[in-house]
Amino acid sequence: MKKVHGVCPIAPAVFHDDGSLDLEGYRRCCDAMLKGGAQALALFGIAGEYYKFDREEEEALIPVTVEVCHANDAPAVISNTRHSTESATKWAKRIEASGADCMMLLPPFFLKPGAAEITRHVEAVCDAVSIPVMFQYxxxxxxxxxxxxxLANLAARHQNLNYFKIECKPPGAYISRLTELLKGKQAEIFVGNAGFQMIEGFRRGAQGVMPGPSMFDVYRKIWDALEAGNDAEAFRVHAKLNALLNHIRQNVEMIIHFEKRILQRRGLIESARCRSPQFRSDAVYDRLFDELYADLEPEFIR
Structure with a gap:
């Protein structure tokens, strides 16, 4: 299995203007992201509109994701978002059979099951496969x-629970505490929440960031600067990125809307179509977006 490390964006949901799945457009976009600096891709993340796909579309997207990742010598992460433990264990085996390098696990949350039930769910899914599992918090x-x-107790009981994506607010102390508790285990922590706190997360021991798809190369520039010890460059680029994120990520559907527009503007997808229900922009949102985008655009790869 390929190790997941560094910048691992959430793969986008790519649709035609009529709302149907654009599978070939998805393939081209993922290939461009990986060639442009992304070090892995994660399918069915929240920023990838996983909740708007039907089963047939999910079945089509998994092998394409694995194929394009492996063609670029990058790990493929597939998220398991099933709410019943029975369905999640079956889906876990489907993900493992696809050749995915890691399965991300979003715990069931509809009707807010208790801690004991969530623990049983995670235990069962981890036991169902041998590939590495990433817990999404x-x-x-x-x-x-x-x-x-x-989480540390679960990791102690399951050898394949090797990754944690942390996106609570604030994440810093949580990352530090989890890092301390995981000491001695082969486990790595990723920063989520659009990478707002990726610099702090790096300083607290995170080994990667899992942002949205459209600015993968900007995140890579920041990550490379951090690994090189060039904090001034990391802060410079991150400040410009956060200015844009602060505007477009006022809720999840809003950032999905603008991520699609950035991907389209960069020529990575043909249509910025989102499936409904969706965020609807207006002239004021758009004007500020254009101004902040223009400031960040010089940081993109050419």
Missing amino acids: APEQTGVTIPPEA
Whole structure:
């Protein structure tokens, strides 16, 4: 299995103007992202509109993702978002059979199951496969809070629970505590939440960032600067990125809307179509977006 490290964007949902899945457009976009600096891709993340696909589309997207990642010598991460433990364990085996290098696991959150049930769910899914598992901790989106001690206990019992995507607010102390608890285990932590706190996360021991898809090369520029010890460059680029993110990420559907527009503007997808229900922009949103985008645009690869 290929190790997941560094900049691992969430793969976008690519549609035609009529809302149908653009599978070949998706393939081309993912290939361009990987060639342009992304070090892995994750399918079915929240920023990738996983909740708007039907089963047939999911089945079509998985092999394309694995194929394009491996063609670029990059790991493929496939997220398991099923809410029932029975479905999630079946889907986990499907993900493993696809050749994916890692399975990300979003715990069930509809009707807010208790801690014991979530633990049983995670245990069952980890036991169902041998590939590495990444636990996604996203309490803002799911409404489910889990202490770092619980994640560390799960990792101690499951050898393949090797990654954690942390996107609570604030994430810093949580990352530090989880890093301390995981000491001695082969486990790595990724920063989520659009990478707002990726510099702090790096300083606290995170080994990667999992942002949205459209500015993968900007995140890579920041990550490379951090690894090189060039904090001044990392702060310079990150400040410009955060200015744009602060505007376009006022909720999840809003950032998905603008991520699609950035991908289209950069020539990586043909249509910026989002499936409904979706965010609807207006002239004021758009004008500020254009101004902040223009300031960040020189940081993109050519």
